[in-house]
Amino acid sequence: MVWFWDPNVLPEALPAIGTYAIGWSNVSSMIFMLINYLLAAAIYFGFSYYRRKQGIQIEKVYKEIPVE
Numbered sequence: 001m002v003w004f005w006d007p008n009v010l011p012e013a014l015p016a017i018g019t020y021a022i023g024w025s026n027v028s029s030m031i032f033m034l035i036n037y038l039l040a041a042a043i044y045f046g047f048s049y050y051r052r053k054q055g056i057q058i059e060k061v062y063k064e065i066p067v068e
Helices: 011-016 027-053 058-063
Strands: none
Touching: 027 058
């Protein structure tokens, strides 16, 4: 979650966070990223539920993947 902080701002200059409109100072950016995380979680858990209804346990499939 590094996108919260603007790398061009030093820690002493906390009121000036967001010199190029990312992070906490840009509310629409925060809402957009929150929606993306929620959408990703909904897709993951939705398809996990869908596959479980079909009798496929995704957790077991992941356990069969060999460790590199």
